[in-house]
Amino acid sequence: MKFLKLMLLAFCCPLAALCQDITGLWTGTIFNDSTQQYHQYEVGITREKGKYTGFSHTWFMIGNTKYFGVKRIKVRIAADGKIIMEDGELMLNNYPVQPNKDVRQLNVLTLETTGTDIGLTGLFVTNRTKEFLSGFINCMASWVYSYMFTFKL
DSSP states (O other): OHHHHHHHHHHHHHHHHHHSOOOEEEEEEEEETTTTEEEEEEEEEEEETTEEEEEEEEEEEETTEEEEEEEEEEEEEOTTSOEEEEEEEEEEEOOSSOOOTTOOEEEEEEEEEETTEEEEEEEEEEOSSTTOOEEEEEEEEOHHHHHHHHTTO
C-alpha cells in the first residue's frame, strides 16, 4: 500500500506544475553569459481561453544611458512542467540603433516555491545569429500586481 501511494505521488508531482497559476507580473534579473552582466528583467503573463501570452521587459545600460525593450511573448507549459517562453515582436524600445529582427530569445523556466515565495528560474538562449546569447533568469512573483488584478484596482 505504501508503494502504491509513493507511485501515485511520483506520478502527480509533474502534473502539479500544470495546475499552478503562473499569471501575473514576475520581476527579477537576467544574467548574460557573454557580457557577465545582470540586467533588470520583468515578465507579465496573462491567460485567456486557456492560452498563455504576455510581455517581457528588459533594461540594460550602455555608458550612462539606460535602455529598455518590451516584447510580446508566447508562453506554454511543456509536458514535463517546464514553462517555455518565446519572444515575439518588439513592441516598444528606446535602443540607440535599430535591433536585428531575426534575434529571438527562448526561456526554459522552472516554477519553484520556497516558503511563501514563488519564482521562475532557468536558462535562456537566443537563436544562432551573429548576436547569439545565453544566460540565466531569476524572477519572483510580484504580489502587488496579483492583488491589484484580483481587486481590479
